[in-house]
Amino acid sequence: xxxxxxxxxxxxxxxxxxxxxxxxxxxxxxxxxxxxxxxxxxxxxxxxxxxxxxxxxxxxxxxxxxxxxxxxxxxxxxxxxxxxxxxxxxxxxxxxxxxxxxxxxxxxxxxxxxxxxxxxxxxxxxxxxxxxxxxxxxxxxxxxxxxxxxxxxxxxxxxxxxxxxxxxxxxxxxxxxxxxxxxxxxxxxxx
Numbered sequence: 001x002x003x004x005x006x007x008x009x010x011x012x013x014x015x016x017x018x019x020x021x022x023x024x025x026x027x028x029x030x031x032x033x034x035x036x037x038x039x040x041x042x043x044x045x046x047x048x049x050x051x052x053x054x055x056x057x058x059x060x061x062x063x064x065x066x067x068x069x070x071x072x073x074x075x076x077x078x079x080x081x082x083x084x085x086x087x088x089x090x091x092x093x094x095x096x097x098x099x100x101x102x103x104x105x106x107x108x109x110x111x112x113x114x115x116x117x118x119x120x121x122x123x124x125x126x127x128x129x130x131x132x133x134x135x136x137x138x139x140x141x142x143x144x145x146x147x148x149x150x151x152x153x154x155x156x157x158x159x160x161x162x163x164x165x166x167x168x169x170x171x172x173x174x175x176x177x178x179x180x181x182x183x184x185x186x187x188x189x190x191x
């Protein structure tokens with residue numbers, strides 16, 4: 001194969017990969033960072049994928065790869081690029097997050113998920129990321145293992161424990177709210 005054919009083959013493989021992973025990676029990043037940074041981090045992720053095209057597991061030589069084969073590894077790359085961006089912009093991000101928190105008004109939000117977010121904040125960083133990968137990205141434990149670098153068994157165990165902890169925390173929060181709130185039939189006449 002000539003050098004030009006090799007380049008064309010590499011470009012075709014990357015274009016097929018980009019076609020399959022760009023949108024899921026964009027959604028993944030939107031859920032995890034400031035919307036202003038998503039495009040930059042996605043670009044950095046795609047650059048890493050281009051540079052490491054031969055390392056992408058499950059890519060093969062066909063024009064369109066199977067998303068289930070390539071996405072977990074690509075999520076891992078995006079996760080690394082996101083971590084790099086967070087380290088580089090740490091102070092700025094903390095300021096933006098503080099401003100966002102102070103400007104948000106629960107009354108103007110469509111749905112109040114503060115209990116869920118508080119319960120998620122009670123988990124460790126890795127457990128929180130695994131729950132998000134499972135719930136938001138729809139990944140199976142073996143795919144989460146590929147993203148996080150853990151074994152499938154460790155992910156299954158940690159995910160099970162994290163979900164139990166979340167459920168217990170949400171149940172406790174609801175019981176406390178019921179104790180402080182009104183009973184459903186309180187104040188109504190029985191006549």
